[in-house]
Amino acid sequence: MDLIIDKGKCCGCSACMSICPKDAITMQPDKEGFLYPHINDELCVNCGLCKKVCTFQNGYDKEKSAAVPAGYAIKHKDEDIRANSRSGGMFTALSDYVLDTLGGVVYGAGYGDHFKVIHKCAHTKEERNEFRGSKYVQSDMNGCFREIKEHLKNNETVLFSGTACQTAALRQYCGEKLEKNLYLVDIVCHGVPSPMIWQDFLKMREKEFHGKIEKVNFRNKLQFGWNAHHETIVIKGNELSSRIFAKLFSKAAIYRPSCYQCIYTNKQRPSDVTLADFWGHEKAVPGFHTDNKGLSLVLGNTEKGRKWIESVLDKVDYIDVTGYPYRHTNMKRPTTRPENREQVWAEYFDKGFVYVAKKYADHEYKSYASHTMEAFLEKLGFSKKKKKTKKGSEKTKESTLKCFTKKTLQKLGLFNFAKKIYKHFK
Numbered sequence: 305m306d307l308i309i310d311k312g313k314c315c316g317c318s319a320c321m322s323i324c325p326k327d328a329i330t331m332q333p334d335k336e337g338f339l340y341p342h343i344n345d346e347l348c349v350n351c352g353l354c355k356k357v358c359t360f361q362n363g364y365d366k367e368k369s370a371a372v373p374a375g376y377a378i379k380h381k382d383e384d385i386r387a388n389s390r391s392g393g394m395f396t397a398l399s400d401y402v403l404d405t406l407g408g409v410v411y412g413a414g415y416g417d418h419f420k421v422i423h424k425c426a427h428t429k430e431e432r433n434e435f436r437g438s439k440y441v442q443s444d445m446n447g448c449f450r451e452i453k454e455h456l457k458n459n460e461t462v463l464f465s466g467t468a469c470q471t472a473a474l475r476q477y478c479g480e481k482l483e484k485n486l487y488l489v490d491i492v493c494h495g496v497p498s499p500m501i502w503q504d505f506l507k508m509r510e511k512e513f514h515g516k517i518e519k520v521n522f523r524n525k526l527q528f529g530w531n532a533h534h535e536t537i538v539i540k541g542n543e544l545s546s547r548i549f550a551k552l553f554s555k556a557a558i559y560r561p562s563c564y565q566c567i568y569t570n571k572q573r574p575s576d577v578t579l580a581d582f583w584g585h586e587k588a589v590p591g592f593h594t595d596n597k598g599l600s601l602v603l604g605n606t607e608k609g610r611k612w613i614e615s616v617l618d619k620v621d622y623i624d625v626t627g628y629p630y631r632h633t634n635m636k637r638p639t640t641r642p643e644n645r646e647q648v649w650a651e652y653f654d655k656g657f658v659y660v661a662k663k664y665a666d667h668e669y670k671s672y673a674s675h676t677m678e679a680f681l682e683k684l685g686f687s688k689k690k691k692k693t694k695k696g697s698e699k700t701k702e703s704t705l706k707c708f709t710k711k712t713l714q715k716l717g718l719f720n721f722a723k724k725i726y727k728h729f730k
């Protein structure tokens with residue numbers, strides 16, 4: 305059985321492995337660290353089910369979703385929930401409803417050994433909380449599709465949250481008969497980096513700081529604000545923030561090949577609800593998001609999704625934005641494959657991760673003391689490189705804050721002193 309001819313046509317969803325009646329398929333990492341199905345020819349009976357279930361190759365039924373989804377700008381009313389979510393905390397509102405009102409279970413991206421990102425099942429809010437926050441790496445499905453099918457067969461309600469390729473695959477795998485109790489949430493997705501590179505990053509930091517990673521945060525919103533992108537890890541109780549993995553993510557060379565050919569980068573999504581960061585909110589809902597603490601764009605794609613959103617509107621502050629021309633590139637087209645992708649990977653294989661981190665993410669080793677000082681100065685409004693801003697946005701507000709800090713320090717006669725400290729620790 306030839307399941308994959310072109311790697312760009314496999315998103316690694318694991319539906320083929322889950323459906324195989326002979327357990328002939330295993331998901332195995334390739335040299336870039338992405339999982340692909342491998343067929344044991346001795347077990348395979350050529351039934352063709354694996355090929356049939358593959359949504360990424362066969363396409364999905366767009367007609368199940370409205371051409372113009374219901375759209376909302378949403379912030380959870382509970383500030384603590386919003387602070388601990390990637391954007392406005394809508395995932396918590398939706399999953400609370402499934403856990404409390406529908407008595408169901410929730411699947412989402414959490415952590416396994418050594419902060420490997422894996423999909424897990426949560427029966428309680430405490431377990432669900434681990435799924436909050438974007439993990440910028442491909443999540444391992446961890447065999448959860450079969451488990452979910454069992455829940456549905458037992459008439460239990462299941463919320464599954466993940467990238468659109470994962471929700472589409474699960475919907476296809478479970479089939480229409482089991483759709484009634486399946487609630488699907490996808491996230492607008494730029495692409496997923498290699499889990500192997502994530503592990504290399506963590507290992508590099510452990511080596512540099514002589515200890516085991518205790519905690520990770522792919523995007524530290526609390527310290528740096530919603531629109532910034534800094535990862536924070538904790539080693540020996542010390543918080544270390546950087547933009548190493550963030551820069552590699554934004555440069556897009558370490559994404560799964562299928563992400564550059566993604567078939568879900570449009571507004572007719574394969575899930576009941578779609579969540580995104582509400583970029584461009586300044587124009588769409590002026591004055592609604594002014595604290596840089598996070599705002600969700602929420603799309604209700606199906607009748608079930610729209611009703612589900614309506615059921616939780618009392619938990620959130622919202623504005624209806626249905627029909628607004630959302631700015632998100634990844635609802636229009638896939639991320640462009642960087643011209644240097646092959647070069648980056650060739651250098652990685654030849655010279656290793658540290659070389660790639662230095663070359664493409666400006667990584668330079670700094671002591672823990674300089675990390676702390678840099679984070680402190682960044683908070684005060686100093687940053688190493690000035691961001692170019694074209695229009696008035698939160699970036700402009702950051703600049704205003706920087707000016708204010710600078711002026712205050714100047715008035716107090718402390719500006720040159722602070723500058724010297726900054727240069728010393730740079």
Ligand SMILES: Cc1cc2nc3c(=O)[nH]c(=O)nc-3n(C[C@H](O)[C@H](O)[C@H](O)COP(=O)(O)OP(=O)(O)OC[C@H]3O[C@@H](n4cnc5c(N)ncnc54)[C@H](O)[C@@H]3O)c2cc1C
Pocket residue numbers: 388389390391392393394395396411412413421435436437438439440441442443465466467489491492493494495496579580581582583600601632634
């Ligand atoms: C890889 C990735 C790329 C993204 N790209 C974009 C983008 O281009 N534009 C944009 O507007 N927003 C992007 N996001 C952010 C995403 O839209 C937010 O997670 C969403 O706004 C949810 O916000 P929330 O506050 O409601 O959810 P939270 O409470 O923070 O919940 C996060 C949700 O994301 C899921 N999730 C987290 N990490 C992963 C993962 N690795 N794989 C699958 N599911 C995951 C969890 O299961 C959970 O449902 C991306 C997120 C990820 C993980």
Ligand code: SF4
Pocket residue numbers: 307308313314315316317318319320321340341354357358359360361473
């Ligand atoms: S996209 Fe999913 S179903 Fe298709 S081959 Fe890849 S892992 Fe299997």
Ligand code: SF4
Pocket residue numbers: 305323324325326327328329343347348349350351352353354355
């Ligand atoms: S053809 Fe059938 S038996 Fe063979 S790998 Fe695919 S699903 Fe399994």
Ligand code: SF4
Pocket residue numbers: 315467468469470493494495496560562563564566567568
């Ligand atoms: S970009 Fe597309 S293929 Fe890649 S993870 Fe996101 S939904 Fe899946």
